[in-house]
Amino acid sequence: xxxxxxxxxxxxxxxxxxxxxxxxxxxxxxxxxxxxxxxxxxxxxxxxxxxxxxxxxxxxxxxxxxxxxxxxxxxxxxxxxxxxxxxxxxxxxxxxxxxxxxxxxxxxxxxxxxxxxxxxxxxxxxxxxxxxxxxxxxxxxxxxxxxxxxxxxxxxxxxxxxxxxxxxxxxxxxxxxxxxxxxxxxxxxxxxxxxxxxxxxxxxxxxxxxxxxxxxxxxxxxxxxxxxxxxxxxxxxxxxxxxxxxxxxxxxxxxxxxxxxxxxxxxxxxxxxxxxxxxxxxxxxxxxxxxxxxxxxxxxxxxxxxxxxxxxxxxxxxxxxxxxxxxxxxxxxxxxxxxxxxxxxxxxxxxxxxxxxxxxxxxxxxxxxxxxxx
Amino acid sequence: xxxxxxxxxxxxxxxxxxxxxxxxxxxxxxxxxxxxxxxxxxxxxxxxxxxxxxxxxxxxxxxxxxxxxxxxxxxxxxxxxxxxxxxxxxxxxxxxxxxxxxxxxxxxxxxxxxxxxxxxxxxxxxxxxxxxxxxxxxxxxxxxxxxxxxxxxxxxxxxxxxxxxxxxxxxxxxxxxxxxxxxxxxxxxxxxxxxxxxxxxxxxxxxxxxxxxxxxxxxxxxxxxxxxxxxxxxxxxxxxxxxxxxxxxxxxxxxxxxxxxxxxxxxxxxxxxxxxxxxxxxxxxxxxxxxxxxxxxxxxxxxxxxxxxxxxxxxxxxxxxxxxxxxxxxxxxxxxxxxxxxxxxxxxxxxxxxxxxxxxxxxxxxxxxxxxxx
Ligand SMILES: NC(=O)c1ccc[n+]([C@@H]2O[C@H](COP(=O)([O-])OP(=O)(O)OC[C@H]3O[C@@H](n4cnc5c(N)ncnc54)[C@H](O)[C@@H]3O)[C@@H](O)[C@H]2O)c1
Ligand SMILES: NC(=O)c1ccc[n+]([C@@H]2O[C@H](COP(=O)([O-])OP(=O)(O)OC[C@H]3O[C@@H](n4cnc5c(N)ncnc54)[C@H](O)[C@@H]3O)[C@@H](O)[C@H]2O)c1
Ligand SMILES: [Zn+2]
Ligand SMILES: [Zn+2]
Numbered sequence: 001x002x003x004x005x006x007x008x009x010x011x012x013x014x015x016x017x018x019x020x021x022x023x024x025x026x027x028x029x030x031x032x033x034x035x036x037x038x039x040x041x042x043x044x045x046x047x048x049x050x051x052x053x054x055x056x057x058x059x060x061x062x063x064x065x066x067x068x069x070x071x072x073x074x075x076x077x078x079x080x081x082x083x084x085x086x087x088x089x090x091x092x093x094x095x096x097x098x099x100x101x102x103x104x105x106x107x108x109x110x111x112x113x114x115x116x117x118x119x120x121x122x123x124x125x126x127x128x129x130x131x132x133x134x135x136x137x138x139x140x141x142x143x144x145x146x147x148x149x150x151x152x153x154x155x156x157x158x159x160x161x162x163x164x165x166x167x168x169x170x171x172x173x174x175x176x177x178x179x180x181x182x183x184x185x186x187x188x189x190x191x192x193x194x195x196x197x198x199x200x201x202x203x204x205x206x207x208x209x210x211x212x213x214x215x216x217x218x219x220x221x222x223x224x225x226x227x228x229x230x231x232x233x234x235x236x237x238x239x240x241x242x243x244x245x246x247x248x249x250x251x252x253x254x255x256x257x258x259x260x261x262x263x264x265x266x267x268x269x270x271x272x273x274x275x276x277x278x279x280x281x282x283x284x285x286x287x288x289x290x291x292x293x294x295x296x297x298x299x300x301x302x303x304x305x306x307x308x309x310x311x312x313x314x315x316x317x318x319x320x321x322x323x324x325x326x327x328x329x330x331x332x333x334x335x336x337x338x339x340x341x342x343x344x345x346x347x348x349x350x351x352x353x354x355x356x357x358x359x360x361x362x363x364x365x366x367x368x369x370x371x372x373x374x
Numbered sequence: 375x376x377x378x379x380x381x382x383x384x385x386x387x388x389x390x391x392x393x394x395x396x397x398x399x400x401x402x403x404x405x406x407x408x409x410x411x412x413x414x415x416x417x418x419x420x421x422x423x424x425x426x427x428x429x430x431x432x433x434x435x436x437x438x439x440x441x442x443x444x445x446x447x448x449x450x451x452x453x454x455x456x457x458x459x460x461x462x463x464x465x466x467x468x469x470x471x472x473x474x475x476x477x478x479x480x481x482x483x484x485x486x487x488x489x490x491x492x493x494x495x496x497x498x499x500x501x502x503x504x505x506x507x508x509x510x511x512x513x514x515x516x517x518x519x520x521x522x523x524x525x526x527x528x529x530x531x532x533x534x535x536x537x538x539x540x541x542x543x544x545x546x547x548x549x550x551x552x553x554x555x556x557x558x559x560x561x562x563x564x565x566x567x568x569x570x571x572x573x574x575x576x577x578x579x580x581x582x583x584x585x586x587x588x589x590x591x592x593x594x595x596x597x598x599x600x601x602x603x604x605x606x607x608x609x610x611x612x613x614x615x616x617x618x619x620x621x622x623x624x625x626x627x628x629x630x631x632x633x634x635x636x637x638x639x640x641x642x643x644x645x646x647x648x649x650x651x652x653x654x655x656x657x658x659x660x661x662x663x664x665x666x667x668x669x670x671x672x673x674x675x676x677x678x679x680x681x682x683x684x685x686x687x688x689x690x691x692x693x694x695x696x697x698x699x700x701x702x703x704x705x706x707x708x709x710x711x712x713x714x715x716x717x718x719x720x721x722x723x724x725x726x727x728x729x730x731x732x733x734x735x736x737x738x739x740x741x742x743x744x745x746x747x748x
Contacts, residue, residue, distance in 0.1 A: 085459070085463050089459050092528070092535055093528065093529070093530070096528055096530040096531070096534055097530065120498075123537065124494075124498070124535050124536060124537055125534070125535060126534060126535075127523065127525060127535075127536045127537055127538060127615075127616075128537070128538070128615070149501065151501060154466070154467065154470055155467070156467070156470040156471065157470070160470055160499070160500060161466055161498050161499060161500075161501075162498060162501045163497065163498055163501055163502070163537055164501060164502070241501075241502070242501075
């Protein structure tokens with residue numbers, strides 16, 4: 001057995017709700033020790049999905065046991081449809097059936113679906129239990145496990161129901177990403193690129209130089225995850241409940257959500273990160289059209305996404321349904337719409353994104369017409 | 375039409391989540407003005423139960439309309455069983471169907487059931503909407519509408535699922551209590567007495583002198599509600615999330631909940647405030663038995679509850695099932711049990727209650743044996 005290096009630690013500063021994100025290889029195997037240190041004497045319910053549980057749950061349960069943490073396992077079906085009231089009720093019921101108390105922990109072992117669902121359950125069972133994230137997808141490690149947004153979907157839209165409930169600890173084991181499907185890894189990478197494009201031009205440049213190494217694993221991967229967590233933690237610390245600057249994290253997401261919505265969240269056609277990749281490319285090209293951003297910067301953003309194997313044009317999505325009307329309709333429904341005005345994240349160049357609160361719907365319409373005709 | 379006096383205002387101090395409780399006659403009719411002042415430009419969904427809606431919803435909707443607040447009404451069945459996941463989902467769905475945004479308001483018009491349920495829905499729809507309480511039962515005015523505890527029941531126990539979600543405003547219209555059943559008024563009065571018994575001996579003395587006036591309405595009623603809100607607000611401000619001193623508010627509740635649980639929450643046999651009245655009398659007699667409190671003080675507490683028409687002995691509850699074993703079992707299940715030790719609120723006299731964290735189960739058992747034999 002090789003020595004496991006000390007994990008990188010990123011602090012999320014939220015006053016009494018502050019916590020650490022530990023990032024590095026082997027963290028599932030050492031999870032018991034870290035959780036026992038953060039939550040002495042806590043018992044645990046591990047929530048996972050069938051795919052992830054089959055690959056990683058035994059090691060996590062063994063780690064908890066060896067640290068003296070009594071733990072039960074609840075396994076749910078994989079996929080976005082698991083983020084429902086039915087599964088929420090099932091997780092809450094299991095928490096109560098295990099007679100866990102407020103100081104005990106719900107441990108999410110999985111991607112963003114498991115993290116969002118079980119974080120929500122932890123936020124409402126006994127009006128708030130301890131919560132630990134063990135994110136296993138790249139997207140979950142760099143995005144969904146950081147910041148305390150939890151929730152489920154409703155028939156009326158995605159992520160419309162939930163709470164802000166910060167974890168006590170996040171353990172991002174970069175080794176578990178080795179079992180993640182290549183397409184899911186790429187999708188998560190779109191969110192990594194996003195942090196560079198928002199306000200970290202140096203990080204974006206570093207990504208351009210280190211992309212292949214990040215995909216292979218090792219130190220570059222740890223650094224990419226850590227830098228992403230630092231970026232998200234900084235935004236979250238400044239705006240815990242998403243009233244202001246946190247909106248920057250939606251770069252690429254207004255367009256991306258519209259695309260996901262048109263394909264009805266069919267992952268065979270489009271997964272979230274792919275939608276974000278196309279959305280970010282669109283946001284840059286839209287900014288060029290509005291005279292805000294140089295064509296060179298937009299091209300550079302797009303080239304990097306393409307090099308990572310990510311789509312950047314609506315036409316790359318298989319199947320049809322992408323009319324301007326359909327997209328405008330979804331954009332207007334987006335929950336980031338505030339009192340009628342359209343809010344978009346636009347950019348003045350690589351790492352110079354900003355929140356534009358009254359984008360004229362007609363400008364968006366014209367732009368989409370041009371995109372779809374191209 | 376007589377002039378409506380200015381309402382009494384009680385501030386709940388919770389930093390950025392601070393809010394006012396307005397108390398007085400006629401507040402339903404002036405609700406629109408107060409809500410518009412607290413939440414400019416907000417739209418509203420009013421949630422109520424059938425009984426309360428029939429009596430008071432028209433006036434509230436008219437008040438909102440005249441203040442330019444667009445409002446819809448959702449009416450649910452009355453009763454404790456409404457605090458369920460099914461009804462929670464229905465309220466959330468209606469909030470989303472009305473396309474309310476985060477700055478819009480869920481307005482609870484009803485007793486504690488409607489307040490707890492719709493506060494929970496407001497806490498999770500879009501991860502937190504504005505929330506306004508218009509409590510219509512005495513219990514809701516002096517207790518459940520203050521402090522931000524919201525929630526529903528689970529098959530595994532009462533109030534086990536919920537969030538802390540503070541309202542933006544509470545409007546306690548003391549006139550609406552005129553339509554409340556006498557028995558419900560008395561039950562709410564038990565919680566008023568509780569504040570005196572916890573740590574306000576002067577208030578308890580004032581209640582002894584003004585009980586009849588409070589029941590009749592008018593200035594004494596306003597003052598009793600306001601003093602109760604001040605008492606609860608002070609405790610809540612010191613311990614928003616119920617980690618410490620807020621436990622004092624459970625005076626009478628550990629016994630009370632056990633009694634409610636034995637009768638399976640059948641309101642024909644026992645309503646919550648009656649359970650609390652008996653529970654407070656038991657807590658005082660138990661404290662006497664433990665040598666903590668004088669028999670004289672316990673007798674005075676009991677006499678006041680009896681004068682208000684409230685029960686003070688287990689034997690007054692119709693029907694059977696009150697064995698020591700059944701009660702001890704419920705007490706052990708109570709969610710205020712922390713890691714095995716029994717926590718009780720005991721007292722050293724009128725207005726001198728304290729949190730006792732390791733009461734020996736055998737002492738409780740012996741005491742209950744004596745009570746049931748008496
Ligand atoms: N809370 C937030 O702030 C936030 C932010 C972004 C996204 N999200 C949410 O996150 C979700 C998407 O997250 P996701 O992409 O992780 O989805 P996911 O949880 O569905 O995981 C994607 C797929 O990868 C599998 N998987 C995960 N880890 C694996 C591993 N190590 N090995 C093999 N397979 C593995 C899963 O079983 C699943 O099939 C969405 O629901 C989205 O709304 C939340
Ligand atoms: N959140 C908290 O901090 C807190 C504190 C104490 C109690 N509670 C909860 O509060 C609930 C009990 O509250 P409650 O006693 O108000 O119950 P409730 O809401 O069921 O109201 C009692 C009855 O009175 C009726 N009613 C209410 N106002 C009326 C009016 N003005 N005129 C005529 N009828 C009226 C209702 O229709 C109902 O039938 C319980 O669920 C309890 O768990 C919560
Ligand atoms: Zn995203
Ligand atoms: Zn009570």
